[in-house]
Amino acid sequence: MKQWAVTAIWILTFFFSLPIIYMIDPPRNIMPASLLTVTIVFVLTALFSFKVKGTDIIVLQGIGLATFLIFGLFVETLLTQFCIMVYLLSQRIGKTDAYRIPINLTMFLLVSIASGSTYYTLGGRATEVTNNVLELSLLPIFGFYFSAYLANTIVLMFIRKWLLSIPFKVRLFDRDSVWEIIITLLMMPLGIAFYLMYASRGWLGMLMIAIPMVALSIIMRQINNNQELIQFLQSVNHFGQQLTEELSVKHVFDLLFEKMPTMLPVDYLYVVLYTHPERPKLVRMYRKDQGESFVPFQQEADVSLSVFRQAKAIIGSGNTGSLYPFLDALSNGQAKSYLSVPMMHRGQVIGVLTLASHVSRSYTNTSRIGIEIVGDFLAISLENAKNFEIRKKESERCPLTDLFNYRYMMKVINKMYNDPSLEVFSIIMMDIDNFKQINDTYGHQNGNAILIGVANRLRKTVGHKGIVARYGGEEFTVLLPGMDRNMCFAVAETIRLAVAAETFMIFNETENRYDKIFVTISLGTSTAPVDATDPSELIYNADHAMYKGAKQQGKNRVARYI
Template sequence: MVVNARMKKVIFLVWLLMVPAGMWFTYHTYPPNFSGQWLDLIAFLLLTLVVASMPMVINNTPIFLIQWVSLATFLSFGLFVEMVFAQAAVIVLLLKLRIQKDQLFRLPLNFIMFFLVSLISGAVYYLLGGKTGPELISNPHAIWLAATYAVLNYFLNQVIVSFYLYFIYKSKGSYFGKDFIVETITTLITLPLGIVLYMLYNQGGLLPLLLVGIPFVSLSIIFNLYYSSEKVNAYLQQAAEIGHQMAERLEVNGVLDLLIEKLSEMLPVDYGFIFDVVNEDELHLVRSIKGKCKELPLNMPRIKKNEGISGYVWSKGKAHLYSTSKQWKRYSTGYIPSDAESVLAVPIVRNKKVIGVVMLASKRKRAYEKYQLMIVDILCSYFAVAMENAKHYEITKMQSEHCALTKLYNYRYFEKLLTEEFNKLYQFERRVLSLIILDIDHFKAVNDTYGHQSGNEILIELADRLSKIVGSRGTVARYGGEEFVVLLPEGNKEEAYQMAEMIRQAIANWPFTLQESLELKQHQVKITASIGVATAPEDAEDPLALVRHADRALYVGAKRAGRNRVAEYSSC
C-alpha cells in the first residue's frame, strides 16, 4: 500500500500540531501519580519495551501484546506515564519492523493513533469517576471502570486503524480478517491479566511484577514463534502449489515466466535474474525483471565461476543472503542496479549439479529473511525439474512436428495447421487462405545419377531457399518425398501465384551444389519444380478440397503442360 507524498506531509503536520501540545495538556490536566518510584517506572518501561519488541506480523499488520502492560501502567501511574510509554513502544516496534526512509511517516502516524487512544480512553475513565491507583480487590466498581477503560482503548484503536487503512492507505480489502480476529482474541486473553498484574504490583511491589511479567513475555514469544511457523508453513504450501503449476507448464519460456511472476508476488522483488549455465564454464542471463514488470536487456556479458554474486553462488553451490548493499557491493559485476540493497541468490541444482542461479534484489534493507531463502531454494528445486521436463517436451514436440532431414514442419503439423486455419475461415477470423504445392521435376533421375545423399542435399538446400523466400508471410512444410507445401494465411490467389513464381525462378535459375555425389567431387546441378496454387474459400470449402485442388493444379496444369511452371486451380 502506497501513501503519496502530500499525505505524508499532512501526517507530519498533524503530529506536530497535535501530539506535543496534547502531551503538555495531559501532563497539566492529569499529572502523573508517582513520587520517587523511579525504579518502578523503569521496570514498567522495560516490560513495555520488551513486549513491543516482539510483534506478530499477520497479513503485513504488526500486532503486539502490549495492552496488558498499558492497563497496569495506566492504573498505577496515571494517563501521562501510560501515554509516554505508549509512544516509546511505537519507536521500538517500528525499529523492530525495520521501516525504510519512505516509510518514516508511519512513526508520526502511530504516535497520533496511540496519543488519541490514550487521551480519549483515559479522559472517559476519569470522567466516570475513575482514579489512579484504585483498590480493585475490595471495589467492584473500580474493576468495572478499569474494564471500561480497556474495552474503550481497544475499540478506539480498531476505529483509528480502520480509518487509516481506508482513507490513508486506500485499502479496499475487508478489515475484519484474520489479523482482526487474532488481535481481538489476544486482547480478550491478556487484558484480564493486565488487571491481575496491577493488583499484584499494588499489593507486593516489583517482585510480583517480575514473577507475572516473565510469563507474559514468554506468552508474547510463544505467540510470535507460533505465527512465524504458521507463516513459514503458508510459504511452504504456496511453494508446493507453485511447483505443481510449473510442472504443468510444457514450454521452457512458460516455466521461466511463472517462476519470475510467483517470486515477485511472494517476496519484495524489485530486480530479479535467472541465469543458465552454458558450456559448463559461464552463466548466461535468460530472464530478468525490473520494477516487477520491465525486462532488462539479456545481451549483458556472461559470468565466469567465482565472478560476482551469481558466479560465487554457482561455484560454491550454496545460497547467499545480503541484507545491505555494503555487504555485496564489492562482489557485484554490474547486473544489480546501484539502488538495490538486499540481495538473495540461490543455485538451481539438478542431480547434484548446479544448472543455473536465481538472484533477487530489493531496494529495502533487510528485505529478506532466512526462511525465505529456504523457500526460494525449494522453488528452485521444483523449477529445475519443471525445466528439464519442458525441455524434453519441446524436443519431443519438435521431433514429432518437424522433418528430421530438412528441419521444416512435417505433414502431421501441416495437416493440423491447415485445419486450424480453416476453422478461422469458418469463424470469419480469416478472409482468405492460399496453398502452394511444389514437386521437384525428375527428382528420381537426380537420385539415380548422383546418389540419394546428393538428393538429400538438394532437399535441404531447397528447404532453406523456401524458408527465406516465404519468411513470416506463411508456413513451409515438407509434404512428403520431393513435395513441399506453403500455406499463406490472408494471401489471395494473385499473391500466392506471385510467390509461387518467385519460388519457381529461385529453383530454376540458381543451380544446387552437391558436396557428396557418387563421383566424389563437387557438382552444380540445375533442377526445376512444378507448382500448383489453390485458394479458399474461392476454390475450396474444406481442408481436403484445398489440398486436392492445389495438387490437381500441380499435376494437370503444370506437370502435364511441360513442367517448370506455376498453375492455378480452375474448376473449368
Template sequence: MDPLTKRRRILWTAWLLIVPPGLYLIYQYYPPPSMELADVLAYLAFFVLACLFPMNISGVPTYLVQWLTVAVFLKYGLFVEVILSQITMIIVILRLRTSEGISVRIPFNSMMFFAVSAIAGLTFLFAGGEIGSLNLGDVIVFGLLFQTVSFVANQLILYGYARILGEHKDFFSLDTIWDFTITFLVFPFSIALYMSEAYFGLAALLLLGIPFFTMTAIIHMYTNSEKVNNDLKKAGVIGHQLAARLSTDEVLDQFVIQVANLFKVDFAYVIDFRDGQLLMLRKFEESQLQPLDKKPIEYDEGIAGQAIVKDSSYMFSSKAQWKNMPTEYIHADSESLMAMPISRNNKIEGVLVLTARRKHAFLPHQLQILDILSTYFAVSLEKAVLVQKAIAKSERCGLTKLYNYRYLDEAIGKCMEQVNSKELDHLSVVMMDIDYFKAINDKYGHQSGNEILIALANLLTKMVGNEGTVARYGGEEFVILLPGYSKEVSMLFAENIRKEIEKHEFTIHSDLDDKRGTVGIKITMSIGVSSAPEDSDDAMAMIRNADRALYIGAKQAGRNKVAAYTK
C-alpha cells in the same frame, strides 16, 4: 518537491507542534505520583518483552502491550503511560517490516500513540476515574472505559489517515475485529496485574508475566512453524505445476510468476549462465513479465556472478548490505534481496534473483524454500527440454530436418480454422516435385539423391525464411504453407523459387562412378498452387488441389512449370 518529502515535512512539523507541548501540558496538569525507579524499570522491561514476542494473526504481527498499558495508567497516571507508550512505539517501528521509511512512520505513530493515550486518559479522568484506586468495581468500570476509548480512537485515527492518503480502508474490517477481540481478551490480565501488584509488589509481574510471555512465545513459535508448513505446501503445488509444463518457455514463465507471488516480491529475474556470460532469460517487474533489454555481462559480475563463483545463496534485508555490488539489471527501488544458484546435474546453470521494495521482506526459512523451488525448476526445465526434443524428432524428417507430413497436417488444419474464422484473409499451399528424380537416383545412386534432397531442403528453408512453413511431403515432394498469401502472390513466390532452383548447381558424390568423385548437377521442379478461401475451405482438400495442379497443370504440361489449381 516530491510527495514523500512533502509528507515527511508535514508530519514532523505536526509532531513538533503536538507531541512536545502536549507532554509538557500533561506533566503540568497531571503530574505522575511519587514512584520507585525499580518499579518503573520493571514495567519498562515488560513493555520491551511484549514487543519482542508478538502474536502472528493472519500473517500480521500483533503486539500485546495493552494489558501493560492499562495497568501502568491505573497505577502511575497519564504521563508515565504516554512515555512508556512512546518507547514501545519506537521498538515496534524498528521491528515491524513495512514499505514506509522510518522517517515517516516515527512522527505519525508518535502522534497517534500520544493522541490515543491523551484522549483515553482524559476521558477516564473527566468521567471520574481515580488513579491508584483499589476499588475493584471502579477499577474494572473505568479501566474498561479507558481501554474502549483507546481502541476506538486508534481505529478512527488509522481510518482517517488512510483516507487522507487516498487509500481504501474499511472501518469494520477483519483486522479491526481481530484488534477488538485481542484488546478485550487481554483486559482481565491488565486488571489482575494492577490489583496483584498493589498487594504483592513486583512479584506480581513475575507471577503473571512469566506464564503470559511463555504463552505468547509458544504461540509465536507455532505460527512460525505454520508459516513454514504453508510455504512448503505452496512450494509443492508449484513443483507439480512446473512438472506439468511441456515447453521451456512455459516452465520459465510459470516459475517466475509463481515464485514472485509466493514470496510477494516486486521484482524477479532468472539469469542464465552460459559461455562465461550471464544472460537475462526472464524479467518480472510491476506484476508482469517485461521485455528483455539487457545485454550479456561477464559471469562473475554482481550478486548473480558471486552466487555462481561461490556456489552460494544470498539474502539481504536492505540495499545498504549489497549496494557495493554492481547490479545494473536489478530495479533501482529494490531493498531486500535473495539470490539462489540454479543447478542441474551438479552444474550451475543460472541464478534466480528476487527483490522487494520494502526492507526486511524475507524470512530465513524462505531461502530454504527457494532452494527447493530452484530444484523443482531445474528438473522441470530438463524434462521440458527432453519433451521438446522428442516432439521435434516426431515432427521432423530424419533426413532433411524439415517438418514432416504429421506436422504439416496439424499446421494446415490450424491455418484453415483461422481462414474460416476470418482471422486470416488468405492461405496458400505450394506443392513441389523434383523432375526426373528417379533418373538421378539410377545414374548417381540413392545416397547422391539424398544429398540433393538435403541441399534442396536447406535452399528452400533459406528462400522461404519466416514467410511460411517448409515440409517434406514424401519422397521427392515438398510443400510450403504460406499464411496470408493470396493465389496471385503465391504464384509469383513459387515462380521465383522455381527459377532459383533451376539455376542452382547441386554438388553430389557419385556412388556409381568408378572414381566416386563429386559431380555438379542441376535439377528442375514442377510446382502446383492452391489457395483458400477461393479454392476450398477444407485443409485436406487444399493439399489435394495443390497436388492436382502439380501433376495436371505442371507435370503433364512439360514439367519445370508453376500451375494454379482451377475448378
C-alpha cells in the same frame, strides 16, 4: 512530502502535548523499581509480539491500562511511545518503509490522549493504588479501551485515505475489525490483573504476571512462526507442482516471474543458466520498476557464480556494490538484500535463481528454504519442458530442412476442414525439377543441400502467410489459410520466381570448389472447399495439377486445378 509532513506532525504533537499532559495528569506513585519493572515489561511485550489471524498482537493495551492507573497519563504516554519504537525497530523496517515510524508514533500518541481523556470524562479518578477491585470504576475503564480502539481506527482511515491514497469505504466496524475488537476486550481484564497484582505485591506482583505472559507470547510467536513456515512451504510446493505441469520453457518462466513477486518481497528477479558452464547465460530478468537500462551480464560480477561454484544458497543484506557489481548496477544501487539459490538437477547445478529487494533483511532462513525448493522445481520443469519441446519438434518437423513434416501437415489440414470460421483455404504442392539428375550428377550430399536451400527460400518467401511443410522426397507443401484460388496462384508464382531467380551453391568434389547451378520447381494449386471436400482429395487435386499442368507442360511453372 506527505511522509515529511507526518514526521513534522509527530514532532510538533509530541513536544506540544507532553507539557500539557504533564500539567493535567502529572506522574504519581513513582518508585524506581516499579518504573523499571514496567519499562522492562513494555520492552518485552514489544519484542515478543505474535500474530493471530494476520493481526500483530502486542499486549500493550493491557500493560498500558495498569501503567495509566498507577503512574498517570504522562508516564503511560512516554512508555507507549518507547514501546512502539522498539517494536517497529524489531520489525527490520528499511528506509523505504521508515515513514511507518512517525505514523505509528503519532497514531499511538493520539490513542493515549484519547483513551486517557475518555477515562477522566466518564468519571474516572486519579487515586492511590488499591487492591480492592470494587473501588475501580469499570465504566471509565471500558471507555478507556473503547476510545483507544475508536481513535486507532479513525487514524488508520486517515492514513489510508490521505497518506497512502488507498480507496476504501468508511466503516468503523467491519468483518476485519471483529478480531481487533475481541483482542481489545481481552486486554481489559489483563490490564486490571496487572494493576491488582501491583497493588497487592508491588513490582514483584507485576513481574509475577509478566513472566508467564511473556513466556506465553514467546510460545505463541514460535507457533506462529512454525505455522507461517508450513503455509509458506505449502505454497512453495503448490507453486512447484504448477511449474512442473508446464510443457513450454517460455511458459515455465512466465509462471515463475508472475508468481514469485507475490510470494516474497521482490524488486529484482533473474535466472542465469549454466547449461554450458564456460558460457553462462542470463535468460530472463524481472525489474519491478520496469527499467529499460541495459546492463550487460558478466559472470565474475554476479552472485550467481559463487552459488554455482559452491552449489549452495547465498543470502545477504546491505550494499551489494563491492561484492556483486552486476546486481548493484542492475538496481542502480537500490538493492539492500538478496537471495540467490542453485537450481539442482541430478546432483548438478544447471542454473541460479536470484531475488533482490530494496528493503534490508527481506529474506530469512525460511525464505531460503522455500526458494531452494523452488529452484529445484524450476530446474526439473525446465529440463522437462526442454525435452518435451525437443520430442515435439522431432515428431512434427523434418530433421533435414527443419520444415514441418507430413504428419503435422495432415493434422493442420484436418483442423482447417473442421474450423467453421475458416471459409476458404488453399494448398500448393511443388516438386523440384530434375532432382534425380542433380543427385546423380552431384551426389546425394549436394542433393540434400539443394533441399535445404529450397526449404529456406520457401520459408523466407511465404513468411507468416502460410505453413510450409516437406511432403516427402523432393516434394514440398504450402498451406494458405484464408486464401482463394487467385491469391494462392499469386503466392505460388512468387515462390516459383524466388527459387528460379537465384542460383544454388553446390560443392564439386572432383575439382574441390563450389559451383553455381540453377534449380526450378513445378507447382500445382487447389482450393477448399470449391475443389475438394476432404484432405485427401485436396492434396490429390493439387498434386495432379502439378504433374499434369506443370511437369508435363515443360516444368518451372504453376498449374491450377480445374
